[in-house]
Amino acid sequence: MSKPTPLTIKDIARNLGVSISTVSRALKDHPDISSETKIMIKAYAEEVNYRPNVLALSLRRQKSNTIGLIIPAIVHHFFSSVISGIEDLAYKEGYNLIICQSNENHHREAINLQTLVDHRVDGILVSLSKTTQSFDHFREAIDNGIPIVFYDRVADEIESDKVIMDDFEGGRIATNHLISRGCKNIVHLAAPQHLQIGKNRRNGYCEALKSNGLEIREDRILKCDTREEVMTLKNHMLNLAPEIDGIFAVNDSTAIAAIQILQNNNYRVPEDIAVIGYGDGPNATIINPELTTIVQKGYEMGRESIKLMLRRLNNPAADINFQTKSFKPSLIIRQSA
Amino acid sequence: MSKPTPLTIKDIARNLGVSISTVSRALKDHPDISSETKIMIKAYAEEVNYRPNVLALSLRRQKSNTIGLIIPAIVHHFFSSVISGIEDLAYKEGYNLIICQSNENHHREAINLQTLVDHRVDGILVSLSKTTQSFDHFREAIDNGIPIVFYDRVADEIESDKVIMDDFEGGRIATNHLISRGCKNIVHLAAPQHLQIGKNRRNGYCEALKSNGLEIREDRILKCDTREEVMTLKNHMLNLAPEIDGIFAVNDSTAIAAIQILQNNNYRVPEDIAVIGYGDGPNATIINPELTTIVQKGYEMGRESIKLMLRRLNNPAADINFQTKSFKPSLIIRQSA
């Protein structure tokens, strides 16, 4: 029982008594081939269920029709939505996806990138891991002529196409909403500041405070962007709680964790402390009170990323200018703020 | 600015004045090559950052070192956990993953499969889409000698390795728990019955009722396995509500949706109606009351699936018997039941 080898163009040629190139051409409707020959060859190929060897094709064409995708963590709803947005369009255009997870790990991200380069992918879509603070590993891809599109978590230092949200605006809107409800002492649960999204959301928060004449206090900005970190900071948060009336969390999970801690300690949300999240994932409507949050369009961002990539791949000669596509955030008001 | 072509073994040979085959051999430590030559060639390869062309390798070796993965819907936490479990081990063993989503669509699943076969993947891991009711498309892979491992949602008709949960037992445990709390009128929100997992969980439910002397009523079994469907059946559920005291939902999302509907209509959970889910995803601890549920180990199931696959791929000659690995479900008691 050795592995059956799929049949090739050569087998067809032999069985039909024509040359290999005739088969090749017939199968792709080359005008040189007589229609009878074409019909015969195609019928036979169909009959024996011939399938071209994609590997051989890629090698020959120097093009793999594969796009690499690096995701920080597939379990996050935002990122899996991004994948869906990418996939639909990619497959439609005849591209396959190799998906890698960096698991928020700089080193792993570098390995992912190397893998994708090794596989001669035609392009790479990537969102930075949280721990990525240098960008040399992207140079390798670029030096090999592989275009990169950054989405959501982008590297400012690298010239490339980018798809982002206007996170500054998002932070501003969220914080403004809290202020408009009457909050005056607002804590911000922030993402790492070497990430643009972390910096921008925080700056938006600060801007909102400033333009409303509120003081910016460093001790009210906590580096804390996962549910686990919130749990770790529980006591610290409870110390802060008596003197605050609002929380702007950098994502939904931290917002929800914060709500749970507050509620378990007899604070009412939003009456005592209003809480606003960022993302609008499926959890937002499971927590009680339902979460007021900033909508982050994962599917659409994925779609836009692959569009930018395809535009470039479909016009290999064009040398298109790098473009940054920015999505406007919107606020969805529910019950938590 | 044409695309730079990565350098090849041929370039190295030319630049170093040796033959192509010498370079090839030196790079893989072939004993025939003198150690001086090896050192020289390796040093140079390192210096110029030579990377073998994976495509050419695959073609030559008739082995792509790629494993295909078909996922019904990546946004489900269970499935993204499975991916993580698979990925870690696969990469460690030098395999890459091509991930496809069937989006719960039979036809799309068949296309996914074709794509993977075309790419000459070495093996395929698949969980059936909800709409898959025939299995011919798997034959193609098998006929091509590509081994398949089914995980979670398996095809009984196909001989292959399988990784499942004991869903019958899961359904039984869940229902027994409700009964032990005193529930006597239990609704089951069921998955499609052509899926083994749907059938098995339901049978477990029935078995628990029977062995406790409770009547099995068809009108208490609703085909309803997504949040959306629950919402659609809202009125129906509220009609049922006065006469029931327990719900066993086929997954967490439907359990949660049911809880929300009940609460919005002034039923208390668990006092009036106890609700138990299946899966133990992250949502389980966000809903209030926290969800009692059956633990479904996605990561571990993924890990086990890839293990079965690797075992087979690493012993191509062995002709190993097909194996079914079954995980025992466990109950995690929180507040909702």
Added chain:
DNA sequence: ATGAAAGCGCTAACAG
């Protein structure tokens, strides 16, 4: 110890 050559499956330039 090293090199020449064939071939994995396919395409395309060249010949006829």
Added chain:
DNA sequence: CTGTTAGCGCTTTCAT
């Protein structure tokens, strides 16, 4: 209109 040939990058007999 069809066939022959070279070559994509690599490995592996077979010579030397």
